[in-house]
Amino acid sequence: MKKFVISVLVFLIALSISASPGSPFQYKWVQLNNGMPVLLIPVKENPVISSTIVMKVGLKYENKEHNGVSHLLEHLMFNGTTKRTQKQLYDDLDRAGCYSNASTGDHYTAYYTLCSKENFAKALEIQSDMIFHSTLPENKVPKEKSIVIQEIQRDKMSPSYEEGALLRHTLFPASSYGMKVLGDADSVKRIPREEILKFYHKYYAPSNAVAVIVGDFNETDVMKTLEDILGKIPAGDVKGVPADVQIPSSKKMEVQKAASLPYSVYYRVFQCARVGSEEFGAQEIGVELLDRGLKQKFSAVDSRISCSTVYTADYGLVEIRARVKDEKTALQFDRELSVYLKNFKVSSADVREIANRMVQETVFSLERPHFFGMLFAPQIAAGLKNPLYPLVVSDKSVGEFIRKLNGECRSLSLLINGREEKQ
Amino acid sequence: MKQLLVLLLLSVSMCGFAGENERNATVSVQALPGSVAAGFHIAFKGRKLCEQEMNTPGFADLTGYILEQNYRKMQQEFDKLGCELQFYDYPFLPFDDYYTRDEMSFIRGKVPNGKVAEALSLVSQLIQSAETVNGKELAQAVRSCTRGNRMRRSLNAVAGQHLRQLLFENEYPAYPTYFKGKIPDLMRVKKFMRRYYSPGNMTITVVGDVNAASLKKEIEGRFTASKAGAPCGAKFRVKMTIPEKRTASYETSRKSQGQLVLVRPLKENLNESELAAALLFAREFSDLISFQLREREGLAYSIGAGIRSIGGRYFLAVSMGTSPKFVKSSADRISKMLETLLKEPGVSETELERIRNSLLISRRMKRLTNVNKAFFYGVNLLWHRPLNFEEQVDKSIEKVDIGTLANAKALFSGPEIRMLINATEGQLEKDNGEKREHRKHL
Numbered sequence: 032m033k034k035f036v037i038s039v040l041v042f043l044i045a046l047s048i049s050a051s052p053g054s055p056f057q058y059k060w061v062q063l064n065n066g067m068p069v070l071l072i073p074v075k076e077n078p079v080i081s082s083t084i085v086m087k088v089g090l091k092y093e094n095k096e097h098n099g100v101s102h103l104l105e106h107l108m109f110n111g112t113t114k115r116t117q118k119q120l121y122d123d124l125d126r127a128g129c130y131s132n133a134s135t136g137d138h139y140t141a142y143y144t145l146c147s148k149e150n151f152a153k154a155l156e157i158q159s160d161m162i163f164h165s166t167l168p169e170n171k172v173p174k175e176k177s178i179v180i181q182e183i184q185r186d187k188m189s190p191s192y193e194e195g196a197l198l199r200h201t202l203f204p205a206s207s208y209g210m211k212v213l214g215d216a217d218s219v220k221r222i223p224r225e226e227i228l229k230f231y232h233k234y235y236a237p238s239n240a241v242a243v244i245v246g247d248f249n250e251t252d253v254m255k256t257l258e259d260i261l262g263k264i265p266a267g268d269v270k271g272v273p274a275d276v277q278i279p280s281s282k283k284m285e286v287q288k289a290a291s292l293p294y295s296v297y298y299r300v301f302q303c304a305r306v307g308s309e310e311f312g313a314q315e316i317g318v319e320l321l322d323r324g325l326k327q328k329f330s331a332v333d334s335r336i337s338c339s340t341v342y343t344a345d346y347g348l349v350e351i352r353a354r355v356k357d358e359k360t361a362l363q364f365d366r367e368l369s370v371y372l373k374n375f376k377v378s379s380a381d382v383r384e385i386a387n388r389m390v391q392e393t394v395f396s397l398e399r400p401h402f403f404g405m406l407f408a409p410q411i412a413a414g415l416k417n418p419l420y421p422l423v424v425s426d427k428s429v430g431e432f433i434r435k436l437n438g439e440c441r442s443l444s445l446l447i448n449g450r451e452e453k454q
Numbered sequence: 455m456k457q458l459l460v461l462l463l464l465s466v467s468m469c470g471f472a473g474e475n476e477r478n479a480t481v482s483v484q485a486l487p488g489s490v491a492a493g494f495h496i497a498f499k500g501r502k503l504c505e506q507e508m509n510t511p512g513f514a515d516l517t518g519y520i521l522e523q524n525y526r527k528m529q530q531e532f533d534k535l536g537c538e539l540q541f542y543d544y545p546f547l548p549f550d551d552y553y554t555r556d557e558m559s560f561i562r563g564k565v566p567n568g569k570v571a572e573a574l575s576l577v578s579q580l581i582q583s584a585e586t587v588n589g590k591e592l593a594q595a596v597r598s599c600t601r602g603n604r605m606r607r608s609l610n611a612v613a614g615q616h617l618r619q620l621l622f623e624n625e626y627p628a629y630p631t632y633f634k635g636k637i638p639d640l641m642r643v644k645k646f647m648r649r650y651y652s653p654g655n656m657t658i659t660v661v662g663d664v665n666a667a668s669l670k671k672e673i674e675g676r677f678t679a680s681k682a683g684a685p686c687g688a689k690f691r692v693k694m695t696i697p698e699k700r701t702a703s704y705e706t707s708r709k710s711q712g713q714l715v716l717v718r719p720l721k722e723n724l725n726e727s728e729l730a731a732a733l734l735f736a737r738e739f740s741d742l743i744s745f746q747l748r749e750r751e752g753l754a755y756s757i758g759a760g761i762r763s764i765g766g767r768y769f770l771a772v773s774m775g776t777s778p779k780f781v782k783s784s785a786d787r788i789s790k791m792l793e794t795l796l797k798e799p800g801v802s803e804t805e806l807e808r809i810r811n812s813l814l815i816s817r818r819m820k821r822l823t824n825v826n827k828a829f830f831y832g833v834n835l836l837w838h839r840p841l842n843f844e845e846q847v848d849k850s851i852e853k854v855d856i857g858t859l860a861n862a863k864a865l866f867s868g869p870e871i872r873m874l875i876n877a878t879e880g881q882l883e884k885d886n887g888e889k890r891e892h893r894k895h896l
Contacts, residue, residue: 056490075488118745126812128811128812128814130815130819145815145819146815174750174751178748178752181754181777184710184777188708188711323529330526334594384534385533387536391538394490395491395823398822399819
């Protein structure tokens with residue numbers, strides 16, 4: 032009885048999270064009978080509907096021995112289910128005129144489909160079959176491992192591979208977040224199928240999933256379809272484990288050597304608010320303002336200098352990145368950056384302008400319903416409820432965010448020292 | 455006699471001088487009520503023709519970076535309108551089938567429906583301001599476009615450039631796509647920009663929930679030059695030398711990654727229903743090879759086949775990213791699979807339905823956004839095709855039956871051309887009897 036009352040309460044609270052009339056677009060959170068939350072966004076521009084199913088599992092739950100298991104699992108999901116062979120799965124997707132793809136991140140794995148609105152029920156049934164009834168056939172494991180290892184080798188050729196690996200390792204030396212999402216060739220090779228199956232059964236259940244439905248649908252019809260297909264799957268009992276992740280904090284710039292990197296790059300990283308927090312919106316707008324300001328002020332250091340955010344369920348980071356000539360330039364930039372941040376002023380007009388632009392970008396993404404899912408999957412997995420969050424941010428809260436950057440947040444300066452660039 | 459003179463004059467103007475005294479941009483605005491946002495596309499025509507004529511290889515690429523630099527400076531003004539611009543080498547454009555980098559470069563943008571005129575007015579200022587580029591800014595643009603651009607070093611890009619050189623020899627598609635080398639003379643850059651970015655050399659297409667007639671008038675008024683210029687032209691059918699069956703092999707610095715590109719020319723001047731049938735056949739073949747080589751055997755991290763237009767001619771193009779040790783053997787197998795499929799009897803109704811639906815969704819996905827619709831309208835205007843050409847092809851695809859698809863096999867009559875990138879040497883040694891080249895690509 033207690034469980035039922037809680038469920039009803041959660042359902043009512045969920046229903047209340049929706050856009051007000053006059054918003055740039057409408058959205059609504061609903062909950063299926065098995066508790067699975069669903070974000071509905073109607074868009075009538077094209078006669079298509081997309082379904083994104085976000086599983087709240089990724090690198091976070093991996094260990095060194097089996098690093099890469101989430102991504103390998105994502106690949107294996109397309110290889111057959113309890114009622115479809117891989118060929119049947121692919122043929123059914125094609126026959127329904129259905130685009131299907133997936134991606135894996137630090138704390139999520141997302142599966143996307145897009146199809147004409149007439150075929151939505153069929154597409155959702157296939158997607159649900161694939162995600163919740165996969166068999167991970169034994170004879171397909173070596174083939175998928177081979178593809179993943181080729182992906183790793185391809186990624187390794189990019190200079191950003193070493194840069195990313197060093198940054199992760201420095202920020203999260205003792206956490207699974209310090210590893211690579213794809214793993215490495217050795218770890219992928221040694222993951223046994225039993226381990227992949229165990230991982231799959233542990234984390235793939237509606238209680239660990241969120242669905243995002245965007246497109247040209249009628250709400251009553253789409254809810255019936257969702258209940259019939261997703262709502263009947265047993266909820267499962269996946270318990271997400273919050274991790275206490277803290278980046279190292281230091282006032283002195285750390286230097287890491289990267290012999291094969293053909294350039295040097297400076298990072299200032301702050302550990303700030305998480306997605307679900309009150310400060311999240313202000314942080315996002317503040318970072319956009321900083322990005323713009325840094326590009327104007329420091330274009331001579333690096334015309335592509337950037338300020339951006341990274342979120343998982345366990346942390347929120349603000350990263351300032353600039354390519355620099357050498358250690359001396361990095362140290363000078365480090366000092367100038369600190370002064371710049373101390374004197375950074377936030378105006379009301381700027382906050383409104385950035386907020387409007389961010390909302391407009393979200394509106395743009397809705398033209399491709401599946402793309403909205405791809406764009407927002409990381410934040411939704413990390414707890415985002417209001418996709419129109421920039422509209423409720425005050426200038427005062429953005430000012431407060433900037434103030435916190437100057438001392439209150441944990442922060443780290445890092446130089447990844449590669450080979451000197453030829454001028 | 456008078457009539458003859460008029461006819462003669464008309465024919466001279468059509469053959470030789472059409473478009474040479476243009477002052478205004480060509481503008482097309484399509485109203486699409488209910489759109490969440492508008493999209494526009496500004497094509498700068500005759501990209502490689504212009505570069506070839508002015509002996510300025512890769513200048514469209516380089517000057518695109520100058521425009522992009524200026525955009526960063528003006529970004530706040532664009533932001534105020536909620537307008538987002540993308541430049542011609544934006545990495546996620548799904549238009550590889552068109553190889554439009556031979557024909558044009560472009561600026562495109564997404565904007566709220568009510569702000570199109572203001573956004574295009576800003577774009578006009580952006581283009582004009584680019585001509586005031588100074589030496590320092592030019593040096594910065596050279597650095598940006600020659601360093602760190604991964605796209606131009608992708609194995610597909612390398613293969614594509616070599617393929618054009620093989621097919622078109624001295625014709626414009628073989629001209630370099632990307633800028634290479636040292637900082638060019640500032641005056642040459644400015645001269646190129648004055649011609650290439652003149653209003654008469656632009657085709658502007660807009661799609662959105664807008665008042666088409668008044669917006670068209672406003673844009674035409676904005677994109678007009680004080681005096682007539684000499685546009686670069688928009689020739690897209692050129693002389694092509696199809697070599698005999700041959701293999702060309704190249705090495706790049708990315709030795710651990712292999713790539714193969716295999717093309718077969720289709721007959722010239724395909725009509726819509728022939729193109730539809732060819733697209734379906736290519737999809738059938740794409741599914742066949744990706745299922746066998748990727749899904750069953752795990753040999754490819756990327757694989758696919760499609761119909762591509764290069765220099766006005768259609769080709770079946772297959773590409774596969776794989777380990778260097780599988781490049782040559784995969785090319786052999788793909789070639790054999792194609793021959794077998796060309797000889798096999800047609801597909802069943804159910805199979806045709808599967809191929810058709812999967813092809814249609816992938817084609818429609820490319821046209822979901824208004825900015826992409828504007829791109830396609832721009833290409834169609836440039837290539838003198840009906841504005842809704844893509845929709846017409848979709849309708850033809852819906853009508854293709856088993857018999858038409860079987861007949862499509864006759865369209866693939868040309869010889870096969872292979873580009874092998876980073877294939878391991880041992881395999882190349884065995885490649886006897888075929889005309890082949892082996893070069894180092896730096």
